Amino acid sequence: MxxxxxxxxxxxxxxxxxxxxxxxxxxxxxxxxxxxxxxxxxxAGLISTRAFEGCEVPETLSRRAIRGANIHAPDGRVLTVDGKRTMAYVVDxxxxxxxxxxxxxxxxxxxxxxxxxxxxxxxxxxxxxxxxxxxxxxxxxxxxxxxxxxxxxxxxxxxxxxxxQTVFTCAQAEVYTNGALSDFVDLYLGHEVAPGFFAWAIPTRWDTVRIGLCSTERSLDRLGPLIERLSSRSAPSLLHFAVGGIPLGPxxxxxxxxxxxxxxxxxxxxxxxxxxxxxxxxxxxxxxxxxxxxxxxxxxxxxxxxxxxxxxxxxxGRELETGLRIREGFNKLSDDDLNYMIRALDDERTLDIISKYGDMDHPSIVLRKLLLSTKAPRLLKLIRPLIKLAVVKSGS
Ligand SMILES: Cc1cc2nc3c(=O)[nH]c(=O)nc-3n(C[C@H](O)[C@H](O)[C@H](O)COP(=O)(O)OP(=O)(O)OC[C@H]3O[C@@H](n4cnc5c(N)ncnc54)[C@H](O)[C@@H]3O)c2cc1C
Missing domain, CATH: 3.50.50.60 (FAD/NAD(P)-binding domain)
Structure with a gap:
């Protein structure tokens, strides 16, 4: 051949x-x-509308439209970011x-x-x-x-x-849910639920939700309790289970x-x-x-x-490098910092900025906009090093 x-x-x-x-x-x-x-x-099958177009598959490929995210702080507070339009799709x-x-x-x-x-x-x-x-x-x-x-x-x-450079481990299950599914994904932050990364619950186009997490340690052990916490049924209702890794840093x-x-x-x-x-x-x-x-x-x-x-x-390359530094900086935040950050972002003007500039594929754009717009001193203190790290390292 x-x-x-x-x-x-x-x-x-x-x-x-x-x-x-x-x-x-x-x-x-x-x-x-x-x-x-x-x-x-x-x-998990979550991709931005831009990524879907980039895949160059027929428009008829079935998918669920997603317009925003509920971001759960470690203390349980929820920040709802509404893109007010289809921002992403969930595909099989x-x-x-x-x-x-x-x-x-x-x-x-x-x-x-x-x-x-x-x-x-x-x-x-x-x-x-x-x-x-x-x-x-x-x-x-x-x-x-x-x-x-x-x-x-x-x-x-x-x-x-x-x-x-680095591999994060992930575990995910697709579970039946008899609760109503929305067109928002749920993301969970904090050292308890997913140290070093985050956990998610992503509705599919069926009556199912993909519950999973990536973290620096024991992702598989953390999945069971996460499903128990998020699942709407008391009986185990698993349809699919997967473990995998996410490679970061070319x-x-x-x-x-x-x-x-x-x-x-x-x-x-x-x-x-x-x-x-x-x-x-x-x-x-x-x-x-x-x-x-x-x-x-x-x-x-x-x-x-x-x-x-x-x-x-x-x-x-630059966006990936910037993302790597943002992730490094983010992982240095304590649960208390994360709680504060979610609280501070939860105001109408800030949410408008996130909704206008939020871009799954280019997150550095919204971080820069937030840095320029926020007046909250502690939030500035938390965001500034993320951007600074990104600029210094990717420019060096
Ligand atoms: C739990 C989890 C959730 C994720 N969720 C998302 C998400 O929601 N959105 C998103 O964009 N990304 C997500 N990702 C990441 C995404 O899945 C990968 O980045 C993507 O699959 C990479 O595509 P790829 O073609 O490079 O590699 P892969 O999809 O891994 O494909 C590699 C292919 O190579 C084949 N192969 C390997 N070795 C050989 C060999 N020796 N000979 C022949 N064939 C071989 C494999 O069988 C496989 O088919 C997730 C990852 C995990 C682990």
Whole structure:
């Protein structure tokens, strides 16, 4: 088997990279280790309207519209942020992944499932990939391999690329609820519920809610009590359960000779929310295009592929770096600080600013606006270091 570009992994980043490589004229193969693309699901499925558009799937893909969030302080106080318009959608990740893969196939991509990448080696300017396909060993010759193989990326590791900086563990369950579902998500802050990150309850388009959390410690142990607390029924009502990790902080380089990595494999995840679909698919478009052009020009050296690294960092690198510093600063806040912050933000003018400038994909914008507008001295004291850290570190 011989291809210009081989994409390992058929998640959102893989399908998008494969599609863009094919659209740029390359002969592309995408391989996926699981028998069904999109399974198993390890995601809450919450994406901004911008991210949904960026996924380039038909408008008919079923989804639930979300217009705001109830943010729960550790002391139980609730700040309701109403975007007053559809800000996000909740999708079924399995369906989304299959719809994206289908779009890639329509663009001419070939695909194999139950095909597990196991190793790569350079031969001249080509890459020889070894995989196990339906239990049979196969070899594929390609000009460029794109590692869209998620958090544990063996493509990245075998190409000698450094790993992502930090991984947060997450646990989530989808539970039946006989309570009314709203078009708001609920987010829970505090060291008790989710140290280092947050917990969530996200309504789906069915009568179910995805309850989950990411944290720096014992996420799985914390899930049971969280479900008990939030579930509207006393009987256990679980439909789906998932554990997973969120990689934060891209490695210093996402390219080697004949290889590039994208999506979770490259730590292209928003550190403030853990959302990886928006940044991953954005970067995947660049990855696919650059890989196809490099293959067409017969130059797949690291220098040639560095165009991908440079271009994705100029598109979104700064926002990810800023998000990382905001997350670091946020994690230094005590529960008392968080309680104060939620209380201080709960005024009409401030909520208008949040509703006007709040952007799931670019949270630094609203933080800057808040910094400029707030008169509350303690709130200023809490927000200023977050922005300062972000500016100093991303500028250095
Ligand atoms: C609990 C949880 C909730 C989340 N919620 C959200 C959310 O609401 N919104 C959001 O935007 N993000 C969310 N994320 C993050 C999001 O799921 C990821 O950022 C996103 O899936 C990354 O896409 P990807 O294509 O890079 O990787 P993945 O989706 O992980 O896809 C990688 C693919 O590669 C395949 N693969 C791996 N190794 C091999 C191999 N050796 N050979 C062949 N195939 C291989 C895998 O089977 C998989 O299909 C969540 C994550 C978790 C853990």
């Amino acid at each position: 011989e291809y210009d570009v081989v994409v390992v992994g058929a998640g959102p980043a893989g399908s998008m990279a494969a599609k863009y490589a094919a659209k740029a004229g390359a002969h592309v193969l995408m391989i996926e280790e699981h028998a069904t693309i999109g399974q198993p699901v390890q995601c 990740r399995g369906e989304l992944d299959r719809a994206m893969a289908l779009e890639a196939l329509k663009s001419g991509v070939a695909s194999l499932v139950k095909t597990r990448f196991s190793s790569l080696r350079r031969q001249g300017s080509d890459v020889i990939i070894a995989a196990l396909s339906q239990g049979e060993p196969i070899e594929i010759r390609t000009r460029v391999v794109i590692g869209a193989d998620g958090l544990q990326s063996s493509v990245g590791r075998l190409a000698g690329l450094e790993r992502v 490695p210093p380089c996402t390219v080697a000779a004949g290889t590039l990595i994208v999506g979770d494999a490259a730590g292209q995840v928003k550190p403030t929310s853990g959302g990886g679909i928006y940044p991953g698919t954005l970067c995947a478009k660049i990855a696919g295009t650059v890989a196809a052009e490099a293959a067409a020009h017969g130059n797949t050296s690291k220098d040639a592929l560095m165009e991908y690294d440079t271009r994705w960092r100029s598109e979104i």
